[in-house]
Amino acid sequence: MQRENNSTVQHTRMSPERQGFGANPVKQRETGNYAQEYIKGFVDKWDELIDWDSRADAEGDFFIQSLRQHGVKNVLDVATGTGFHSVRLLEAGFDVVSADGSPEMLVKAFENGRKRGHILRTVQADWRWLNRDVHGEYDAIICLGNSFTHMFEERDRRKALAEYYAMLKHDGILVLDQRNYDNILDNGFSTKHTYYYCGDNVRAEPEHIDDGLARFRYDFPDDSSYHLNMFPLRKEYMRRLLREVGFQNIETFGDFQETYHDEEPDFFIHVAEKSYDSISS
Incomplete structure (x- = not known):
């Protein structure tokens, strides 16, 4: 297993040529299946989906300023994907x-970082056993890109959050985002296509939605299509899990805005503190 003090990740296994969801894709509701979803063909197109420049313009300095306000110096990006936020934070x-x-994602992230003059310190790790593979304590952990919704079982979600909590310094913060699944489940899917998936001529829409599965389809200009199966986390459920694991002072933003009641946001961003202020000595 690669450690974080090395520069690259050994690409020790070949990814399948096709995504693996079984005979009935809507029955695939297992956390570990993400390894069968982020195949090389999909990963190679991921930057078309997010469009680094457009996404940077859309989110501005929200994450950079949030981290600076909390005095953050070192960050663990646990869902680095193709490296967008890792590179932005390095440059800041x-x-x-x-x-x-995903080893495929880490290879792409390393390549993207090198193209921009950075050597990313990468490590392949499953969040449920994060402390086994990543060492040290951090001022902040970020889990972005709707990534936490790959956790299908509550025990997996609690285990991952507990691993994050353990790796944070005593006054550290967790920044975690998610789609607005409340709106999708209650009112149907709509999107401003502005903040997260900004690529031109790329469609990202749900193909199936129920209380236990959001199956999204991603269509690209070359007529290729890929899918991701995710758990539709409701906002208040996510906030409750964070509190029960031990996080305090949880702020939730909608599309990078503190006040979002006038319009349903596409995404929620939770900023949760690991704080002991309320504990008397």
């Missing part, structure tokens, strides 16, 4: 370790 002066469960 943070010390960053980049982790992901």
Whole structure:
């Protein structure tokens, strides 16, 4: 297993040529299946989906400013994907370790970082056993890109959050985002296609939705299509899990805005503190 003090991840296994969901895709509701979803063909197109420049313009300095306000210096990016936020934070002066469960994503992230003049410190890790593969304590952990919704079982979600909590310094913060599944489940899917998936001529829409599965289809200009199966987390459920694991002072933003009641946001961003202020000595 690669450690975070090395520069690259050994690409020790070949990804399948096709995504693996079994005979009935809507029955595939297992956390570990993400390894069968992020195949090389999909990963190679991921940057078309998010469009680094458009996404940077859309989110502005929200994450950079949030981290600076909390005095953050070192960051563990546990869902680095193709490296977008790791690179942005490096360029803003943070010390960053980049982790992901997908070796394909880490290879792409390393390539993207090198093209921009950075050597990413990468490590392949499953969040449920994060402390086994990543070492040290961090001022902040970020889990972005709707990634936490790959956790299908509550025990997996609790285990992952507990691993995050354990790796944070006593006054550290967790920044975690998610789609607005409340709106999708209650009112149907709509999107401003502005903040997260900004690529031109790329469609990202749900193909199936129920209380236990959001199956999204991603269509690209070359007529290729890929899918992701995710758990539709409701906002208040996610906030409750964070509190029960031990996080305090949880702020939730909608599309990078503190006040979002006038219009349903596409995404929620939770900023949760590991704080002991309320505990008397």
